[in-house]
Amino acid sequence: MTTGTTDTTAATRPRAERFDPSTYEGKWRTRWEADEIDAARDDDPRSKRYVLTMYPYPSGDLHIGHWYAAVGPDIVARLHRMQGDNVMFPMGFDSFGLPAENAAISRNIHPAIWTAANIERMRAQFKTMGAMFDWSREVITSDPSYYRWTQWIFSQFFRAGLAYKAMAPVDWCPKDQVVLAREQVEGSDRHCWRCGTPVVKRDLEQWWLRMTNYSDELLDFSGIDYPEPIRLMQTNWIGRSEGAEIDFPTEADGAEPIRVFTTRPDTLFGATFMVLAPEHPLVAVLTSDDRRADVEAYVASARRETEIERMSTEREKTGVFIGAHAVNPMTNERVPIWIADYVLPGYGTGAIMAVPAHDERDFAFAQKFELPIRYVVAPASGELPTDGAFIEHTADEVLADSGEFTGMAAADAIGAITQQLEDTGLGKRAVTYRQRDWLVSRQRYWGAPIPIVYCAEHGAQAVPDDQLPVLLPTDVDFAPTGVSPLQQHAEWLSSTCPVCDGPARRETDTLDTFIDSSWYFLRYCSPHDSERAWDPEKAALWMPVDLYTGGAEHGVLHLLYFRFFTKALRDLGLLDFDEPTRKLRNQGQILGADHQRMSKSRGNVQAPDELVARYGSDTIRAFLMFIGPWDQGGPWNSSGIEGIHRFLGRVWHLAQPERTDGAAPAGTTAELERALTRATHVAIRDVEADYLAFHFNTAISKLMELTNAIARARDAGLVGTDAYRRSVDTLLLLLAPVAPHVTEELWARRGGTYSIHRQAWPVFDAELAAVDTIELPVQVNGKLRERLVVTPDTPQDEIERMALASEKVQAYLGGKPPAKVIHIAGRLVNIVPAR
C-alpha cells in the first residue's frame, strides 16, 4: 500500500552538503583545547560544581565501556555548565596494580614503561571522545609526585594509631614461593595460574587500617544521595548485629573460657554444643591427644577452602569433635566442643554456642553428628515438637524449658538473660560487624612502598615526611624467583632509624591500590602542589564532589574505602566535611557480545576507534546513550548505530542556515507555529529532566521527536518564521551535551557566537507548552472501550456524563446503571457495570 506522496519540498531544496563528521570534529576539538574551554578555574566567581567519574586502570586500550561510563557524566557536566556553573570534570589514571606486574613477568617489560605507554595511548583515545575533561588536572597514581602523598597519608594514619600490624592469611604457591592474588588462583582445586601447583594458605604479618572504627558512621547515609541498591549493599556488607558475648568456661586447666557472640542470648538454655572456627587459637590448647590427628587434618583441609565455599548453606555440614568440653553458664551442663568450617575466624569471636533447635545450620550439624537438640522457645500458643524437627522463629515466641525465664516473651528474655550474664560477669551486651578492618599490605612491586622502616631497637617507624617519597627502585629483577623484587634489592632495603639513626630495614610490602583511589578526588583540587597532598583552600572551594559516577561493581569496596578515608582524614583535622561526594550514580556495565565481562583474555573487547573513524564521535556518544537505561548496561550490539547516525544526519540537514530567498514563508499559520513552539518547550522540559535523572535514552528519543516535529514544520512551509528558527536553535542547544561537535559546527554555520557550549541553557515556558485538549481513556471493567477528547478544564461530572453517554460504553453496560464510576482526574474514567 502506498500513499504515493513524496517530499516535494525536499525535491526543490538546493542539494545539501553531505553529513560527514570527519570534516569538522577534529577541528573543533583542536580549537576547544587551544581555548582551554574545559579548564576549570579556581578564581571563577560562578558557583562551583565538581563532577567526577571513576578514573580507569591503564590496561592498554580504551574500550567501549570507558566511553559509556564517561559520556553520561559528561552530558550532565555540560548541562550544568550551560546552566551557569563553574564545572570541574577531571580525569586521571589509577596506574598501580597487578596487570603491569604480570606484563613485566610475562613480556619482560618494566611496569613503569608499560604503564606510561598505556596512559599515553589511552589519553589520546579519551580525547577523541570530545568529553569536557580538564586534562590540566590529570592525576597519575604511580607518579612519585602522587604516591609521595599516598605515603604521607599512610604515615598520618600510622601516627594516629589507625594503621597496625597483624597476621593475615595469604594464598601461597609452594613451588614458585610467591603470594598469589585471588585472580591468580584458578580452578576448583585452587591451583597457581603459572605452575598449576595447588595453593596453600600462609599467615603473614601485614598492615591493616582500623576501618571498623568507622562502621557505625559508615551506616549513616543522611545528607548524601546514594542509589538505594548501593546503600543496601553497603549496609549489608557492614552487617551490624546486636547481641551478647557469653563466656563458656572450659574444663581444661588454666585455659581461658570460650567467648562466643550470639544475636539470640535468649536461647542460651538450648546451647547443647559449641563450635569453634578451625583457626581458633584455643583449638590447639583444648584438643585432646587422641583427637589431635583428626583435628589437625580437618584444620588443614578447611584452610584450603574459600570463604565463599565455607559460607554456603547448602553444603553437607562437616566438622570434628576436639575431645574437650565446656560448661553452659546457665544450665551448668557439659557441652562438647567441635570445630567446623562454617564458623569463620573473622566474624564475631570465631566461636559459637550451637542451639540446634533454633538455628538451621546448627540443626543440620546436630542431625548429622547426632548431637542433642533442646527446644527453648516456642510460639506463644504452640506445642514443642516431639519428633526432633526444626521450628522457625516467630514474632510472638516465648521461652520454654529455660529455668526462671520460662514463659517470658523471647523479645524480653534477650535483655533479661543478658542482664543476668552481666551481673554474674559471664557475658555482656555486644555489637559485632560482618565488616573487617582493611588489609592494605601487598607483597608486590608495582605499588606505593609502605613508608615504614624497622629498627632492631625501636621497631616499626614511619619514614619522616621530609624523606618522602620512598621511591620505588627501578633497577629490579622480575624473574619469577618468588621473592618480591623489593626484598632482593640490598641497597634499597637498607635505611636508617629516624629515632636512633641506627641501621633499619625497609618495609617491602606495597600499598593496596584501593588506597590510591581513596583520595585522588582531593588531588584533583590542586594537582600540581608540590608542598602538600592538597591545598586546603582549593579543597575547600571544590570539595565535596557534587556528583560521582562509576560502576556499581565498586559498591562495597572502593565506595566504602573512599568514604572511610574522608572520615579518617577529617578526624586528623585535615578535612572539614564528612563525605567525599554529595551524590552518587552508577552506570551499568557494557558486556561483550557474548554476554560476558569484556576482557582481553576472552577476546570480546569492543574498541571504539574503528567506530569513531567510521561514524564520528558524536554518533558513538549518542548511540551509547540511546541503547538503554544508563544504569543498566548490557551486552554490546552495534545494530542500530545506523539509526542514530541517520538522526544526527537529519539534524545536520535541518539545521543548516535557512535559505528563504527573502520570500515570505510559504505555508505558515499561527496554529502551526504554536504547535511547533509547544513541541519545542515540551522538549526543553523533558530533555532537561531526563539528563538530570540520567535517563539519556529517553532524552534522545525526545530530541528525535522534536527533530521530527521540526521536519514536519519545514515541509509545511514554516521555514523563515521566527518560531522555526527558534526551534532549530533550541534543538541544537538541547543536543549539545550529547553531540558536542555537530552542534558546535551547526551553531557556527547559523551565525551563533562561539561556543555553543558557553550558551545559556534554554528556559522552559509552561504557558507555551500548554495543550488545548486532552484525550481521556474510558474503561469498562478495566478494559479500554472509548476515548473522550476534552479541554483540560472540563468539569468532572461533565466528563462522567459524556463517558456514560457513549454508545460503546452503553453497549457494555447492557442498559443498567453502573455499579461504580472511578474517575482519576486527567488520567482516565473506569466504569464498573452492575452485576
Added chain:
RNA sequence: GCCGGAGUGGCGGAAUCGGCAGACGCGUCGGUCUCAAACACCGAUGGAGCGUAAGCUUCAUGAGGGUUCGAAUCCCUCCUCCGGCACCA
C-alpha cells in the same frame, strides 16, 4: 551459598506514587528517487481471529498463584541471566 540488580514485540528499549502496554529507534515489508544498486525520503509493522473496508474481538510484560474496579508496576512461591563477596580494578 549470601548480598544487590534485571527479565516487556523479530531486536535495543518506553510506560513503575497501581490507570490507554509497546514511545523512540533498529530490523522487515511496500513505495518514491535511479539504467540499476547503494544512500536518502514516504508509508505499514506485537500474536491470533473476524471484516471488502473503516474497524472490531481476544491473547500477551520469565513461570505459577494472590490482592484490586483496574497489575509490566504491589504481595507470595519459583526459574534464568548479570554484578559483588574483602589480593582484578
